[in-house]
Amino acid sequence: MSTNPSTPGIAAGRLSAAQVASNFSDLHPPLTDHEARVAADRCYFCHDAPCMEACPTSIDIPLFIRQISTGTPEAAAHTIFSQNILGGMCARVCPTETLCEEVCVREEAEGKPVIIGQLQRYATDRLMARGGHPYARAASTGKSVAVVGAGPAGLACAHRLAMHGHDVTLFDARPKGGGLNEYGIAAYKAAGDFAQQELDWLMGVGGITCAYDQRLGDNLALDALQAEHDAVFLAIGLAGVNAMTVSGAHDADISAVDWISDMRQSPNKTDIPVGRNVVVIGGGMTAVDAAVQAKLLGAETVTIAYRRDKAAMAASVFEQDLASSKGVRILYNAAPKSLTADSITLARTETRDGKLVETGEEMTLPADQVMRAIGQTLEGAPDILALENGKIYVNETGQTSVDGIWAGGDCATGGEDLTVTAVAEGRDAAEDIHNRLMGKG
Amino acid sequence: MADLSSEFIGIKSPNPFWLASAPPTDKEYNVRRAFEAGWGGVVWKTLGEAGPPVVNVNGPRYGAIHGADRRLLGLNNIELITDRPLEVNIEEITRVKKDYPDHAVVVSLMVPCEEGPWRDILRRLEDTGADGVELNFGCPHGMAERGMGSAVGQVPEYIQMVTEWVKKHSDFPCIVKLTPNITNILYPAKAAMDGGADAVSLINTINSITSVNLDTFAPEPTIDGWGAHGGYCGPAVKPIAMNMVAEIARNPETAKLPISGIGGVTTWRDAAEFMALGAGNVQVCTAAMTYGFKIVQEMISGLSQYMDEKGISNVSDIVGRAVPNAKDWQDLNLNYVTKAVIDQDKCIKCGRCHIVCEDTSHQAIWMHEDRTFEVNDAECVACNLCVNVCPVEDCITMRELDLGEIDERTGKKVEDYANWTTHPNNIGASCG
Numbered sequence: 001m002s003t004n005p006s007t008p009g010i011a012a013g014r015l016s017a018a019q020v021a022s023n024f025s026d027l028h029p030p031l032t033d034h035e036a037r038v039a040a041d042r043c044y045f046c047h048d049a050p051c052m053e054a055c056p057t058s059i060d061i062p063l064f065i066r067q068i069s070t071g072t073p074e075a076a077a078h079t080i081f082s083q084n085i086l087g088g089m090c091a092r093v094c095p096t097e098t099l100c101e102e103v104c105v106r107e108e109a110e111g112k113p114v115i116i117g118q119l120q121r122y123a124t125d126r127l128m129a130r131g132g133h134p135y136a137r138a139a140s141t142g143k144s145v146a147v148v149g150a151g152p153a154g155l156a157c158a159h160r161l162a163m164h165g166h167d168v169t170l171f172d173a174r175p176k177g178g179g180l181n182e183y184g185i186a187a188y189k190a191a192g193d194f195a196q197q198e199l200d201w202l203m204g205v206g207g208i209t210c211a212y213d214q215r216l217g218d219n220l221a222l223d224a225l226q227a228e229h230d231a232v233f234l235a236i237g238l239a240g241v242n243a244m245t246v247s248g249a250h251d252a253d254i255s256a257v258d259w260i261s262d263m264r265q266s267p268n269k270t271d272i273p274v275g276r277n278v279v280v281i282g283g284g285m286t287a288v289d290a291a292v293q294a295k296l297l298g299a300e301t302v303t304i305a306y307r308r309d310k311a312a313m314a315a316s317v318f319e320q321d322l323a324s325s326k327g328v329r330i331l332y333n334a335a336p337k338s339l340t341a342d343s344i345t346l347a348r349t350e351t352r353d354g355k356l357v358e359t360g361e362e363m364t365l366p367a368d369q370v371m372r373a374i375g376q377t378l379e380g381a382p383d384i385l386a387l388e389n390g391k392i393y394v395n396e397t398g399q400t401s402v403d404g405i406w407a408g409g410d411c412a413t414g415g416e417d418l419t420v421t422a423v424a425e426g427r428d429a430a431e432d433i434h435n436r437l438m439g440k441g
Numbered sequence: 442m443a444d445l446s447s448e449f450i451g452i453k454s455p456n457p458f459w460l461a462s463a464p465p466t467d468k469e470y471n472v473r474r475a476f477e478a479g480w481g482g483v484v485w486k487t488l489g490e491a492g493p494p495v496v497n498v499n500g501p502r503y504g505a506i507h508g509a510d511r512r513l514l515g516l517n518n519i520e521l522i523t524d525r526p527l528e529v530n531i532e533e534i535t536r537v538k539k540d541y542p543d544h545a546v547v548v549s550l551m552v553p554c555e556e557g558p559w560r561d562i563l564r565r566l567e568d569t570g571a572d573g574v575e576l577n578f579g580c581p582h583g584m585a586e587r588g589m590g591s592a593v594g595q596v597p598e599y600i601q602m603v604t605e606w607v608k609k610h611s612d613f614p615c616i617v618k619l620t621p622n623i624t625n626i627l628y629p630a631k632a633a634m635d636g637g638a639d640a641v642s643l644i645n646t647i648n649s650i651t652s653v654n655l656d657t658f659a660p661e662p663t664i665d666g667w668g669a670h671g672g673y674c675g676p677a678v679k680p681i682a683m684n685m686v687a688e689i690a691r692n693p694e695t696a697k698l699p700i701s702g703i704g705g706v707t708t709w710r711d712a713a714e715f716m717a718l719g720a721g722n723v724q725v726c727t728a729a730m731t732y733g734f735k736i737v738q739e740m741i742s743g744l745s746q747y748m749d750e751k752g753i754s755n756v757s758d759i760v761g762r763a764v765p766n767a768k769d770w771q772d773l774n775l776n777y778v779t780k781a782v783i784d785q786d787k788c789i790k791c792g793r794c795h796i797v798c799e800d801t802s803h804q805a806i807w808m809h810e811d812r813t814f815e816v817n818d819a820e821c822v823a824c825n826l827c828v829n830v831c832p833v834e835d836c837i838t839m840r841e842l843d844l845g846e847i848d849e850r851t852g853k854k855v856e857d858y859a860n861w862t863t864h865p866n867n868i869g870a871s872c873g
């Protein structure tokens with residue numbers, strides 16, 4: 001019999017290519033014109049809208065939805081992009097249930113928010129499909145800025161700087177830009193090759209030179225960047241992963257982020273090995289994404305083991321429900337204790353007097369693959385920069401402790417580790433850099 | 442991006458979107474915020490004569506018609522003209538105009554139908570810097586009972602007389618605001634023109650009762666158990682207003698009279714439609730009262746996008762574009778034949794098209810055994826009713842028959858243009 005979900009051990013190709021393609025299609029299929037109009041009609045055009053307040057990039061949501069309802073989704077896209085140039089990706093990956101849609105007055109009133117994220121996708125898709133780029137650059141300022149890291153923070157910063165007429169060189173350690181948009185986000189959220197399409201479209205503004213395979217602290221030196229450019233923006237994300245200290249050793253104890261990254265780079269994904277029984281350790285978005293995608297690739301059982309309770313889980317209820325709906329089992333209050341070559345033992349926990357303690361009960365699960373999703377850490381930050389809580393310290397405008405160097409996104413302090421927050425921080429740092437370079441700041 | 446700047450009877454404004462004379466323009470505070478929000482101009486809330494101002498009711502003055510999801514479709518009001526002292530309004534108008542020289546500030550007026558009061562109020566306005574005046578001959582409630590507003594607007598002779606006084610006693614560009622509560626809009630429009638008006642604006646509100654409370658048996662809005670008719674406005678009145686605008690624009694006698702289009706303008710599209718039918722600009726009241734001043738941003742972005750896509754660089758190039766195509770019924774081509782076509786892939790089989798055609802005298806849509814629906818070309822008169830009731834967009838469309846093609850209903854070939862004036866059944870038609 002050919003390889004299937006029950007094939008023991010670790011194997012690629014548990015499902016047919018067609019099945020995998022269907023599993024990895026859009027989580028939310030794009031809205032049709034009619035669906036978009038009906039959805040837009042539900043928006044009340046609130047004054048001082050709570051949704052807009054909740055969006056880290058402060059997109060004028062009531063205005064863009066109104067522009068959709070009057071048949072001008074392209075104008076709606078302008079409204080979106082003027083605040084968030086990665087509005088297309090954010091429409092797909094934002095946990096809207098904890099951002100704009102959570103506070104939508106219709107969520108409050110009826111438990112059914114206006115589907116802001118899907119409407120945002122409708123508008124941005126429409127404008128991007130027209131080709132070309134919606135913004136023209138200001139006249140050249142003759143200034144140049146080095147942006148290190150081509151993830152959402154770096155892209156947003158580079159784009160805003162380029163618009164203001166500065167010349168930008170965008171460095172990244174990887175052979176491709178996009179950061180976690182390209183290597184991390186769940187494939188069914190950014191179906192097709194959206195991350196690269198968006199990147200190419202964004203570059204259409206002009207004035208941005210990409211320099212890939214350039215790693216800061218390796219073949220790229222900060223002092224050289226400082227010498228050659230008028231300002232430096234660091235957006236290097238969190239390249240390291242937390243270590244898990246448990247006794248014993250497993251044959252396939254891997255980092256969830258690395259596994260996802262390999263999977264994202266595989267065109268049809270049938271070459272990605274996945275266990276028959278997979279156990280994912282962690283409680284965030286990465287844990288959910290790894291578990292769901294393992295399941296979609298044909299793992300027979302997938303279990304997320306999270307050491308605290310449901311309420312403490314960083315992944316939203318929507319994400320947890322998504323995992324459950326795909327057949328992932330979530331074990332709360334289960335902390336990793338020890339490994340053997342093909343199993344994992346979990347200690348059951350509870351919270352006593354505010355402290356997480358083991359109850360003494362244990363359970364052992366068969367595990368052909370153990371994926372660690374217990375958080376990423378800063379790696380490769382230049383020594384001269386002050387850190388705070390393991391991240392590069394920045395003030396509210398994105399300046400680090402060293403004059404002339406700004407930072408934003410996951411690598412820097414402030415905000416949640418989300419795509420949209422990274423975009424906001426990149427954009428705002430660009431404005432601050434611009435003011436400084438033009439002698440206004 | 443398209444240039445939205447507008448010039449209407451010599452009055453310049455950054456865009457053709459003006460706020461109509463109504464509560465949103467009743468105060469300096471409002472008007473300043475309106476300009477900041479992006480409105481191109483305002484017609485100040487109607488001023489009355491000096492002395493003690495009018496008094497409004499102190500209970501509900503609005504009633505509304507809502508869609509099922511509480512979208513406001515029509516608004517009714519029993520508000521009077523400004524209830525603030527004339528001096529206060531005049532000071533405010535002067536200050537606002539000084540600070541916003543590039544925005545249009547037109548002042549709406551309504552005083553008793555005598556020459557003295559009109560002369561006096563025009564003098565009071567001389568130093569305000571206002572760009573023009575609008576004569577409110579439209580308000581259909583309250584003021585009309587006192588011989589003003591629509592009481593003047595319903596008598597063409599009065600319109601002409603007052604307009605003449607206004608032109609005699611001032612140099613202000615003069616817009617005459619018309620009431621729709623008449624039988625034929627051309628009479629008041631022509632009277633305004635003959636009186637020397639620079640433009641007409643229309644429509645003011647339509648006499649209406651929005652609802653009746655079936656417990657208290659009182660019309661709503663109800664003031665202490667009684668109700669009076671009010672003026673209807675908002676999206677519901679747009680078709681009525683557009684027809685009146687088109688009537689004036691396509692009538693040879695009044696065709697050159699500039700028009701400011703009012704009535705239900707809520708989106709860029711509404712504005713563009715009014716302008717295509719001959720309005721030089723538009724005025725908005727209910728939409729601003731329903732959503733706030735910010736909606737003008739959608740009007741601006743939408744009109745710009747439309748103009749860019751059409752390659753239209755100036756708003757004046759939209760004005761009147763649809764007028765040559767607005768005709769009398771008798772001009773329409775009776776040899777233009779279409780047939781309804783159902784897209785079977787889109788059809789959800791609700792049966793509505795069948796039953797409305799069945800019960801509306803044509804019986805042209807078959808309902809087959811397998812619950813599929815098909816148009817019988819031999820019966821279809823192309824009325825469009827099925828298109829209008831079908832819940833699925835573009836599911837039923839109209840196919841135009843080619844010249845020479847047989848119309849299965851009549852058995853005749855489709856011929857060249859011919860209208861009723863020459864039709865053999867028209868016994869009044871002149872032959873040859």
Ligand SMILES: Cc1cc2nc3c(=O)[nH]c(=O)nc-3n(C[C@H](O)[C@H](O)[C@H](O)COP(=O)(O)OP(=O)(O)OC[C@H]3O[C@@H](n4cnc5c(N)ncnc54)[C@H](O)[C@@H]3O)c2cc1C
Pocket residue numbers: 093094095148149150151152153154171172173174177178179180181184185186189214215216217235236237238239257260285286289379380408409410411416417418419420422
């Ligand atoms: C698996 C996973 C799923 C996620 N899902 C979501 C989601 O659904 N929704 C959401 O909002 N957020 C999600 N996130 C979080 C989101 O992806 C990040 O918050 C966001 O990408 C941060 O952007 P950034 O630009 O700061 O960093 P990154 O996207 O990490 O980009 C950093 C870039 O810097 C480069 N780089 C790193 N070190 C160096 C160096 N030394 N020199 C040069 N270049 C370097 C990297 O190659 C990378 O391209 C997810 C994260 C993960 C890991």
Ligand SMILES: Cc1cc2nc3c(=O)[nH]c(=O)nc-3n(C[C@H](O)[C@H](O)[C@H](O)COP(=O)(O)O)c2cc1C
Pocket residue numbers: 461462463464486487516517518520521522523549577579580618644645646673674675676678703704705706724725726727728
């Ligand atoms: C509450 C209210 C008060 C109004 N007051 C005036 C007025 O003082 N003078 C006037 O000319 N028109 C007045 N109008 C009429 C409006 O200016 C406008 O002609 C009408 O509402 C149609 O436009 P709309 O559909 O955009 O509201 C008033 C309308 C409303 C709703």
Ligand code: SF4
Pocket residue numbers: 042043044045046049050051052061062065103104105106114116
């Ligand atoms: S809160 Fe909801 S209803 Fe209000 S503007 Fe935002 S999306 Fe629209």
Ligand code: SF4
Pocket residue numbers: none
């Ligand atoms: S809208 Fe304002 S003035 Fe009117 S009833 Fe409500 S609170 Fe009172």
Ligand code: SF4
Pocket residue numbers: 783787788789790791792793794795814830831832833836837
């Ligand atoms: S009304 Fe439209 S959807 Fe309904 S049966 Fe007719 S064609 Fe089909």
